Amino acid sequence: xxxxxxxxxxxxxxxxxxxxxxxxxxxxxxxxxxxxxxxxxxxxxxxxxxxxxxxxxxxxxxxxxxxxxxxxxxxxxxxxxxxxxxxxxxxxxxxxxxxxxxxxxxxxxxxxxxxxxxxxxxxxxxxxxxxxxxxxxxxxxxxxxxxxxxxxxxxxxxxxxxxxxxxxxxxxxxxxxxxxxxxxxxxxxxxxxxxxxxxxxxxxxxxxxxxxxxxxxxxxxxxxxxxxxxxxxxxxxxxxxxxxxxxxxxxxxxxxxxxxxxxxxxxxxxxxxxxxxxxxxxxxxxxxxxxxxxxxxxxxxxxxxxxxxxxxxxxxxxxxxxxxxxxxxxxxxxxxxxxxxxxxxxxxxxxxxxxxxxxxxxxxxxxxxxxxxxxxxxxxxxxxxxxxxxxxxxxxxxxxxxxxxxxxxxxxxxxxxxxxxxxxxxxxxxxxxxxxxxxxxxxxxxxxxxxxxxxxxxxxxxxxxxxxxxxxxxxxxxxxxxxxxxxxxxxxxxxxxxxxxxxxxxxxxxxxxxxxxxxxxxxxxxxxxxxxxxxxxxxxxxxxxxxxxxxxxxxxxxxxxxxxxxxxxxxxxxxxxxxxxxxxxxxxxxxxxxxxxxxxxxxxxxxxxxxxxxxxxxxxxxxxxxxxxxxxxxxxxxxxxxxxxx
Numbered sequence: 001x002x003x004x005x006x007x008x009x010x011x012x013x014x015x016x017x018x019x020x021x022x023x024x025x026x027x028x029x030x031x032x033x034x035x036x037x038x039x040x041x042x043x044x045x046x047x048x049x050x051x052x053x054x055x056x057x058x059x060x061x062x063x064x065x066x067x068x069x070x071x072x073x074x075x076x077x078x079x080x081x082x083x084x085x086x087x088x089x090x091x092x093x094x095x096x097x098x099x100x101x102x103x104x105x106x107x108x109x110x111x112x113x114x115x116x117x118x119x120x121x122x123x124x125x126x127x128x129x130x131x132x133x134x135x136x137x138x139x140x141x142x143x144x145x146x147x148x149x150x151x152x153x154x155x156x157x158x159x160x161x162x163x164x165x166x167x168x169x170x171x172x173x174x175x176x177x178x179x180x181x182x183x184x185x186x187x188x189x190x191x192x193x194x195x196x197x198x199x200x201x202x203x204x205x206x207x208x209x210x211x212x213x214x215x216x217x218x219x220x221x222x223x224x225x226x227x228x229x230x231x232x233x234x235x236x237x238x239x240x241x242x243x244x245x246x247x248x249x250x251x252x253x254x255x256x257x258x259x260x261x262x263x264x265x266x267x268x269x270x271x272x273x274x275x276x277x278x279x280x281x282x283x284x285x286x287x288x289x290x291x292x293x294x295x296x297x298x299x300x301x302x303x304x305x306x307x308x309x310x311x312x313x314x315x316x317x318x319x320x321x322x323x324x325x326x327x328x329x330x331x332x333x334x335x336x337x338x339x340x341x342x343x344x345x346x347x348x349x350x351x352x353x354x355x356x357x358x359x360x361x362x363x364x365x366x367x368x369x370x371x372x373x374x375x376x377x378x379x380x381x382x383x384x385x386x387x388x389x390x391x392x393x394x395x396x397x398x399x400x401x402x403x404x405x406x407x408x409x410x411x412x413x414x415x416x417x418x419x420x421x422x423x424x425x426x427x428x429x430x431x432x433x434x435x436x437x438x439x440x441x442x443x444x445x446x447x448x449x450x451x452x453x454x455x456x457x458x459x460x461x462x463x464x465x466x467x468x469x470x471x472x473x474x475x476x477x478x479x480x481x482x483x484x485x486x487x488x489x490x491x492x493x494x495x496x497x498x499x500x501x502x503x504x505x506x507x508x509x510x511x512x513x514x515x516x517x518x519x520x521x522x523x524x525x526x527x528x529x530x531x532x533x534x535x536x537x538x539x540x541x542x543x544x545x546x547x548x549x550x551x552x553x554x555x556x557x558x559x560x561x562x563x564x565x566x567x568x569x570x571x572x573x574x575x576x577x578x579x580x581x582x583x584x585x586x587x588x589x590x591x592x593x594x595x596x597x598x599x600x601x602x603x604x605x606x607x608x609x610x611x612x613x614x615x616x617x618x619x620x621x622x623x624x625x626x627x628x629x630x631x632x633x634x635x636x637x638x639x640x641x642x643x644x645x646x
Contacts (some may be wrong), residue, residue, distance in 0.1 A: 001254060003083070004076070006074060007077040009085070011243050012229065012245065013052075013241030017201075017229065018052065021200045021203070021206045023203050030133060031043040033280075033283050034060075034064040039286050041128060041130050042286075043132070044130070045096060045132075045133045046132070047087055048135060048137070048140045049102070049137035049139070050099030051086065052166075056094075060092075060095075063279030064275075065092070085100075086098070090427065097398055098426045101418055102137070105134065105136070106136050106146055106163060107145050107387075107388055107392060107394075107395070108394045109133075109163075110388075110395060111397075111398070113132040113395075114158065116128060118370060127298065132158075132160060137168075138167065138168065142179070150188060152388055155372070157217055158218075158219045162214070163219070166224055167200070167224060170239050171242070172243060174239050185223060194218050195221045196213060197222075198223070200225050206222070209224075234250055305402075308400065310482040310483060312483065314346075315508075319472055319475055322499070323501065327499060330495055331468050331469075333361055334468070337475075339351070339361075339362065339478070340365060346482070347378075350404050352389060353381070353382065354382045355383055359409070359435060382406065387415050390423070391419040393406050394426065397428035403482065405433055407433035407434070410453055411449065413489070420432065421460060424462035424463040427486045429484060436494045437494075437533075438591060439614070439618065440621070442494070443616065446615070452592045453591070455592045458561065463487055464487070464562065465560070466481065466558050468558050469531070470501055472499070477490060480508065480510060497533055513562030514555050514563040515556060517539070517554050517555065520552050522549060523551045525583060526545060526550060527552070527585050528541065528555065528588060529587045530556065532558075534588045537622075537628065545633050545636060548637065550640070552636075560599075586636055587605070587608070589607075593610055603643065607627060607632060607635065
């Protein structure tokens with residue numbers, strides 16, 4: 001109440017209604033140690049109803065975490081405070097996931113529970129034996145993603161996952177009866193969950209419900225019947241307590257009702273001591289775990305896996321094979337070739353696909369399926385659940401010890417975008433294998449042909465978007481994605497692409513984001529910048545222009561974000577900052593042209609597609625949109641004439 005009032009902003013109702021349930025969880029069940037918040041075998045707690053962030057901040061403070069301090073809580077929602085409006089895992093330890101977009105916390109917790117079972121299958125109970133708890137609100141269980149996450153968790157029988165549903169029957173608009181009449185408990189039961197109800201305002205009742213739900217072979221939903229804003233006599237049970245301060249008068253009445261007479265932000269010593277003692281419950285368990293770790297033959301392997309290191313020793317031998325064979329393959333097939341080496345070299349990878357495994361080429365030889373009967377497997381059939389898959393991969397990455405990658409079509413990043421955004425915000429290593437990346441997918445037509453997707457993904461802060469041009473670039477981009485401490489999208493072609501890189505280089509050229517793949521044979525007058533499947537088209541167009549006496553550089557730009565991060569000297573070498581009358585810059589990409597003016601200049605030529613695609617064979621679609629060597633050469637020559645470039 002006090003923090004929200006001081007900020008004049010926030011959500012007091014949910015923390016007040018769930019205080020008793022949270023007390024039962026944190027003081028009697030949750031395994032954690034504030035002195036070692038990154039202890040690998042701690043229980044995970046995810047506040048899916050992230051608007052109730054003050055509940056989590058209060059719990060972290062009371063149980064003895066280094067942060068937040070009481071001063072941090074006084075500065076709730078203020079610039080620079082670690083107590084942000086919604087929990088942010090990068091602000092302080094103890095926050096396992098960034099939540100706020102409703103439903104995603106629950107879905108990420110499913111990924112955490114998968115990671116726990118997978119690592120347990122590999123290392124046994126001595127090193128991996130913990131649970132995942134979630135507090136979810138009515139909104140979390142209305143969002144579409146919860147259906148995807150709940151179905152996946154039930155199918156995989158994730159018995160170590162326990163969700164406490166804050167059933168206060170209130171949303172911002174008012175009663176949940178305005179928008180919902182489904183039987184939530186029956187829906188969860190139908191999805192393979194154990195369900196139980198309790199009085200969420202009675203800590204002992206919640207304790208019994210958690211005990212009843214523990215040790216089961218399927219996930220559990222505990223329906224905690226609560227009252228939003230509990231203790232504020234004039235406002236409890238109303239939407240008015242959801243997202244607004246209670247106001248000074250209401251807080252005075254609530255203090256009286258609750259029997260709380262301490263001034264704001266002051267906790268009586270006896271209460272603080274009791275909470276700190278509760279926070280020390282996990283110290284013995286952590287010490288015993290460390291003793292088991294020291295005695296384990298798997299210690300080095302386990303620590304290496306939890307540290308998340310990814311070897312790139314597979315890269316050079318693969319590139320040597322590729323430059324020798326000069327294979328003409330789709331980059332989705334080149335990705336599979338890379339994954340064959342990666343999955344053999346890095347045991348931490350967990351792959352998957354949203355029901356497009358044969359199209360995404362994400363399942364490699366020898367990979368066992370991760371199922372309810374085999375948690376030791378390394379490949380997940382997520383089903384047609386793009387959003388649920390992406391959020392689960394966030395949870396897998398947040399848990400640690402695994403490196404998740406998952407596939408679907410690039411156009412279906414629209415389904416997964418909210419989770420991709422949280423990947424970027426949380427800076428987790430999740431690798432999105434997005435195939436069928438352009439009109440090159442052909443006859444499936446405009447519903448499946450990405451147009452605006454590449455540029456919209458590039459606009460997302462903290463996300464690396466790779467679009468490789470051939471098999472060698474694909475391998476290099478995979479190495480960069482595995483080595484990044486952030487998420488990556490690999491945009492891969494359906495159609496076969498020629499081998500452009502036929503010589504092994506000492507460095508990973510894609511690490512520069514862009515590089516000169518063909519230097520002008522004559523005096524340079526044109527620079528063509530292309531990505532992915534259009535690079536070979538650009539090279540062919542350059543050859544035609546060279547035949548007309550026009551010198552052309554071709555620049556392959558697999559990752560704009562990495563190119564933008566290069567120093568001035570490198571960027572000026574690749575794209576010289578000269579008068580548009582001296583050199584014409586041209587971009588070629590089978591997608592939206594918006595944004596390419598950053599590299600072509602306002603007077604450059606941008607060749608792409610600024611409308612939806614067409615249903616036609618790939619070659620016909622490229623011809624229709626004028627993305628062919630002949631038509632590009634014609635447009636470049638005409639543009640040079642108009643700009644009087646000689």
